[in-house]
Structures are given as C-alpha cells and as structure tokens.
Amino acid sequence: MxxxxxxxxxxxxxxxxxxxxxxxxxxxxxxxxxxxxxxxxxxxxxxxxxxxxxxxxxxxxxxxxxxxxxxxxxxxxxxxxxxxxxxxxxxxxxxxxxxxxxxxxxxxxxxxxxxxxxxxxxxxxLPARIGDYTDFYVGIHHATNVGLLFRPDNPLLPNYKHVPIGYHGRASSVRVSGTPVLRPHGQLKATHAPAPELAVTRRLDYELELGVWIGKGNAPGVAIPIEEAGQHIAGFSLLNDWSARDVQAWEYQPLGPFLAKSFQTTVSPWIVTAEALAPFRIAQPGRPEGDPAPLPYLCGVDDQAQGALAITLEVTITSERMRAEGHAPLRLSQGPASNMYWTVAQMVTHHSVNGCNLNPGDLLGTGTISGPTRHAYGSLLELSNGGAHPVELPTGETRTFLEDGDILSLSGRMEAKDRVSIGFGPCSGLVLAAQKR
Incomplete structure (x- = not known):
C-alpha cells in the first residue's frame, strides 16, 4: 500500500x-x-x-x-x-x-x-481516453435494497457473496462533470401492456459510485495477484451511472444492463491519486458471521487491513423551481464509501483472473454505494421504494425519479484524525428534455 x-x-x-x-x-x-x-x-x-x-x-x-x-x-x-x-x-x-x-x-x-x-x-x-469501462455491483446494501423490490424472499442471488459482480459498460458515453444529460429513449413495457413501446424514459435515476482509474496494465493472459492489485490503481474519482429504470426493467433479462445505462455516465474531472489517499485507508469491514470466505485468489491480508477508504459520499438535488426561488440544494443521501462488500483490489484481481488485460486509462465503477438506512441510499429507486414513496423538495414538489431541469450533484470528502481533509471536486449533471425521435 x-x-x-x-x-x-x-x-x-x-x-x-x-x-x-x-x-x-x-x-x-x-x-x-x-x-x-x-x-x-x-x-x-x-x-x-x-x-x-x-x-x-x-x-x-x-x-x-x-x-x-x-x-x-x-x-x-x-x-x-x-x-x-x-x-x-x-x-x-x-x-x-x-x-x-x-x-x-x-x-x-x-x-x-x-x-x-x-x-x-x-x-x-475527461482526464483520460477511456478504452474500456467496467461497472461493478459491490455495494451490498444497494444490491439488497434493489433485490427486495423484485425478489422480497431472496434479495441477493447465490453468487453475490462469492464473486465481485460486474458488467462491461459503454466507454464512449462517459462524460465529464457538467455535461448535460439528455433524457433517453428506450423500449418500455408497462406491467399489463400486451407489448413494449419506444418511448422516453419516465424513471430516470442516478447512481452514487466511485470511479477507479487503472494505471499500469497487465499483459493478456497474465492475472493480477491480490497482493499486486494496488500497483495497478492510479487513483479515484466520483462516478454517476445514470440509469433509465423502466428501460432496464424490460431489457435486463437475461444478459443485464444495455441501453438503460449506455446513454451517459458522468465522472468528476480530477483523478485523486492513490498516493494522496494513503492517510485515508482503513480496514475493510468484516463479513457478517456465516458469510462465505472469498476464494484464495481474492484473499489478501494487507488488502483486508487497509483496502477500504474513509470517504463520506453525498448526493444533492436542485429542481429548476428550487433554483428560481433561491433554495439551497437538498441533500438526498450521505454515507461512507466503506459500504462495499468487495474492495477495489478484489475488483481488479477478479477482473484479470481469466487473463483479461487492463490498460492505462481504463475506468472501473464500484456500483451504487448505499448504506443500511434510508438517509444513505445511493439512488432514487431505493429512496422512493421503486416510486411508491416520493421524496419531497423544499418547494413542495416531489420526486420519485428525476425530472427535466433537475441538477443532480455528487460530492466526496476524505477525512481522518489529525489529517487535512481532501475532496474530489464536482460531479454534476443537468437533466434536459429528450430529443424528438
């Protein structure tokens, strides 16, 4: 480390x-x-x-x-x-x-x-030319919350605690903070509708994540041992993987996210280096009793001792009306980045275990980082319980999902005893109306 x-x-x-x-x-x-x-x-x-x-x-x-x-x-x-x-x-x-x-x-x-x-x-x-972008799913509270919405009796699938789940995202649509977000179109199918339709998403959401920037790569066929994974991590940023939840609900089976995620991902513009984060390394939270131990290739003594980061993450929203009336941004959630079931080093090691080569400038997303309680949920899907419980804004407006004119902002602050706090800078986007098709 x-x-x-x-x-x-x-x-x-x-x-x-x-x-x-x-x-x-x-x-x-x-x-x-x-x-x-x-x-x-x-x-x-x-x-x-x-x-x-x-x-x-x-x-x-x-x-x-x-x-x-x-x-x-x-x-x-x-x-x-x-x-x-x-x-x-x-x-x-x-x-x-x-x-x-x-x-x-x-x-x-x-x-x-x-x-x-x-x-x-x-x-x-953008700080780098991104050759590949992989989004993981290591926020266990988010995985549980979303699973409860769709599988109340079995929220986590059997593989979740054995393998860092991930999918390959769309590198070409990663944008720097401040780039507006055009509401996307996609196939939607209402529960009782006989067939899907091509329409503008009605359930636009955000996802609170960390972005991980790969430094030195590995040769094809050469796996990265867990003890060496840190040598391949150059730094971190904030990441918002915007999501069209209604598009996602129809398309994701059996292969997972596609158009619901590929229209835009926003990252903060500054890479906070692994060296700058040295004072903010903490132990990875222990697994609950009864959970399976990771396979040996994912077990690292040093990684478990200091593979997590003392970062407080926060999400705020302002509507167009809030800004017109002079209201301060409303905090939607706040929580620690340590709410991750797998460490970043485990993500890197698992990504390469099959011989996949990572390259300098590749981007990894952690997946949505949520906490165990509502004030730390990292998406509107969770905060509104799938749209059933709207979030109230200071103007009296409500949100189950994002509306045109909303500005959604992520922030992150690294803090440790007797250390000077540091941050990532802004990671925000203004939602614009969809273009006509």
Missing part, C-alpha cells in the same frame, strides 16, 4: 492563499486532470486551491529533473494516459516536487506563478 510522506503533513501550507482550508484541493491533495484555457490545447494540470498548475509549462521549465520531469512530460498532452501508464514511482516523484514548489517556504514562487491559471477561467476535460 502507499506510504505516508511529507506531502501529507497536516502542517504543510501553500503560498497560494485559496489552498488553505479549501474543501477539495489543499496542498495535501494535488489531483491530476486535463484542462484548457484561452483557446490553448488541452493539457495536464494539478488542482491547487482555486487554481490549476500547468504541467506542460512546468515540464518545459528547469524546476524539475529525473522521474518528476518524466511524469510531467507524460502529463503534458491532451490525456493522462501516458502518466497513468508509468509506475507509481514517477507519479509520486512529481507529487513530491509539486508539493515542494507550492509549499509556503518555497523559493520558486516567481517562477511558478505564471504557470497558474484561475480554475474558473478553465475548461475541464
């Missing part, structure tokens, strides 16, 4: 004033992303307070050498794939060099200042 070093020091501050007590991007975070500004080409950057440090400019300066320069060069293009393809050592060297340059005691302020751009004036892109 990743070690803690001077970059995590809670006493370290930056000469960039906005970084102090920043909710997401203090100097202890330093996530990587792709940005553009002033008509310039997209390139790699590091978020620090309300600014973005230009890695392409930094790579061309004399402020870096060795592995740090190698990593900055790799992050200078229009995607982070070359950076992700490196081992963790160059990435860690760049993190340490940037942290030193931005430290309050740095003697390089004058040289670095021209490389800083106000984030508000920049456009953020």
């Amino acid at each position: 990743n070690s803690i070093d001077e970059t995590h020091n809670p006493a370290r501050t930056s000469w960039i004033t906005s970084a102090q007590s920043h909710p997401d991007f203090p100097i202890q975070n330093l996530p990587f992303g792709i940005f553009s500004n002033d008509g310039g080409a997209p390139r790699g950057g590091v978020a620090i307070g309300d600014f973005i440090l230009d890695l392409a400019a930094l790579a061309q300066s004399s402020l870096l050498d060795g592995a740090a320069r190698q990593a900055a060069d790799a992050a200078s293009g229009d995607s982070l794939n070359p950076l992700l393809a490196l081992t963790a050592d160059p990435r860690r060297a760049l993190r340490r060099a940037v942290s030193a340059l931005l430290d309050s005691n740095s003697t390089h302020r004058d040289a670095v200042t021209p490389m800083l751009h106000p984030a508000i004036a920049c456009t953020l892109q």
Whole structure:
C-alpha cells in the first residue's frame, strides 16, 4: 500500500492563499486532470486551491529533473494516459516536487506563478481516453435494497457473496462533470401492456459510485495477484451511472444492463491519486458471521487491513423551481464509501483472473454505494421504494425519479484524525428534455 510522506503533513501550507482550508484541493491533495484555457490545447494540470498548475509549462521549465520531469512530460498532452501508464514511482516523484514548489517556504514562487491559471477561467476535460469501462455491483446494501423490490424472499442471488459482480459498460458515453444529460429513449413495457413501446424514459435515476482509474496494465493472459492489485490503481474519482429504470426493467433479462445505462455516465474531472489517499485507508469491514470466505485468489491480508477508504459520499438535488426561488440544494443521501462488500483490489484481481488485460486509462465503477438506512441510499429507486414513496423538495414538489431541469450533484470528502481533509471536486449533471425521435 502507499506510504505516508511529507506531502501529507497536516502542517504543510501553500503560498497560494485559496489552498488553505479549501474543501477539495489543499496542498495535501494535488489531483491530476486535463484542462484548457484561452483557446490553448488541452493539457495536464494539478488542482491547487482555486487554481490549476500547468504541467506542460512546468515540464518545459528547469524546476524539475529525473522521474518528476518524466511524469510531467507524460502529463503534458491532451490525456493522462501516458502518466497513468508509468509506475507509481514517477507519479509520486512529481507529487513530491509539486508539493515542494507550492509549499509556503518555497523559493520558486516567481517562477511558478505564471504557470497558474484561475480554475474558473478553465475548461475541464475527461482526464483520460477511456478504452474500456467496467461497472461493478459491490455495494451490498444497494444490491439488497434493489433485490427486495423484485425478489422480497431472496434479495441477493447465490453468487453475490462469492464473486465481485460486474458488467462491461459503454466507454464512449462517459462524460465529464457538467455535461448535460439528455433524457433517453428506450423500449418500455408497462406491467399489463400486451407489448413494449419506444418511448422516453419516465424513471430516470442516478447512481452514487466511485470511479477507479487503472494505471499500469497487465499483459493478456497474465492475472493480477491480490497482493499486486494496488500497483495497478492510479487513483479515484466520483462516478454517476445514470440509469433509465423502466428501460432496464424490460431489457435486463437475461444478459443485464444495455441501453438503460449506455446513454451517459458522468465522472468528476480530477483523478485523486492513490498516493494522496494513503492517510485515508482503513480496514475493510468484516463479513457478517456465516458469510462465505472469498476464494484464495481474492484473499489478501494487507488488502483486508487497509483496502477500504474513509470517504463520506453525498448526493444533492436542485429542481429548476428550487433554483428560481433561491433554495439551497437538498441533500438526498450521505454515507461512507466503506459500504462495499468487495474492495477495489478484489475488483481488479477478479477482473484479470481469466487473463483479461487492463490498460492505462481504463475506468472501473464500484456500483451504487448505499448504506443500511434510508438517509444513505445511493439512488432514487431505493429512496422512493421503486416510486411508491416520493421524496419531497423544499418547494413542495416531489420526486420519485428525476425530472427535466433537475441538477443532480455528487460530492466526496476524505477525512481522518489529525489529517487535512481532501475532496474530489464536482460531479454534476443537468437533466434536459429528450430529443424528438
């Protein structure tokens, strides 16, 4: 697992004033992303307070050498794939060099200042070219809640506690936060209707997930051992796998999600690195008594000791009317990311056990992360109990599922005793009316 070093020091501050007590991007975070500004080409950057440090400019300066320069060069293009393809050592060297340059005691302020751009004036892109996107289903409370809606006597299928369930999603429709969500069409079949119809979804939903960015890949046919899985995980983001529940209900048997999921998945633009998350690693929650032990290839002592993350996840909504009347966003749910039955390392190991090769920039979703109680449910399907119990908004409006004009936002905050909290930045989308067919 990743070690803690001077970059995590809670006493370290930056000469960039906005970084102090920043909710997401203090100097202890330093996530990587792709940005553009002033008509310039997209390139790699590091978020620090309300600014973005230009890695392409930094790579061309004399402020870096060795592995740090190698990593900055790799992050200078229009995607982070070359950076992700490196081992963790160059990435860690760049993190340490940037942290030193931005430290309050740095003697390089004058040289670095021209490389800083106000984030508000920049456009953020997807951080990587995503070759493949796999969505897992490791949130056991979500799996149980959804199972209860359709199989009250047997909510979890027999394989759930033996194997990390997943499916291959659509990489081409992954979008960066802020991209509007067009309400999709699909085949719907009402319970008593004699046949399906092509119609606009009436049950548009969100899913609260973590996104996992793959770093170094593995060769075809070579499985990743659980003890080495962490070496292939470059970082994390927030992920919302928008879902058309009525389309899904008709199409998912026998092969699973298809058009109900492939129209759009939203990710936050910054990759919070595995190195930044080192102080927030916690033990994986123990399995309930009587649950089966994982097969040996999924059992890792270190992974169980520190394979979970101390992240508090939150979902908020604003309707068009709420914004017009000046209401604050309404929190729909809040809960810990540790509500996952399988660790991220187990997901990576299982994904490769058949010889499947993962590549730098591949994206994994954890699946919806819900808690055991209603205030921590990670989807409207659960919150409204399948549409039976509407959620009331401050305006008196109600929601069983998302309506046109709604803005749905995810956030995540990493917190640990005696550590500076860090975050992911925004992950949001505005729901727009469907296009005519």
